[in-house]
Amino acid sequence: MSLETKYIDLSFTKEMYGEETVGMLLPLYIEQVAEFLDGLSSGLEKKDWGLLGRIAHKTKGSVSILGMKMLEGDLRKLQFFGEYFTKFELQKKVSLDDEEKRELENLSNKTLRVSDLFIEEESDEINLELKRFEEGGQLSVVPELVRNAIFLIEESAKEASLVLESL
DSSP: OOOOOOOOHHHHHHHOOOHHHHHHHHHHHHHHHHHHHHHHHHHTTTHHHHHHHHHHHHHHHHHHTTTTTHHHHHHHHHHHHHHHHHHHHHHHSSOOHHHHHHHHHHHHSSSOOHHHHHHHHHHHHHHHHHHHHTTTTOHHHHHHHHHHHHHHHHHHHHHHHHHHHHO
């Protein structure tokens, strides 16, 4: 039985790995949803940019295999913002502990240039958000991305449950 879906596109995963694998991946995704939602909310609320970037990265891996293209793009941006903001804050600190030094070194080895990571249409909005952050202004893009990601994760989890029941 094939179920019409709005957020999940399993055609690639089914074709490459088979329906049995899809039946194994969906419950794993559903189990991780609470962690994803909590991490995104907490990262934004506490301005824990490292957490926000790590959760976005982890979630992105899970949603890409399930064909959630809309969500994958938002998570890619959130991962970038989380890493960029963390690096910016670490570079401003006078002294770093060993863990912070490792994190800064790791982030320094990553490409964190907007022009290398995003299409031109996205670059202006992203650069403006980076400027707001660096100047201590009110962020607008990151909170909207988090709200959208949370909505899409919740909706895709409902859809994943329905797909799983139909297998």
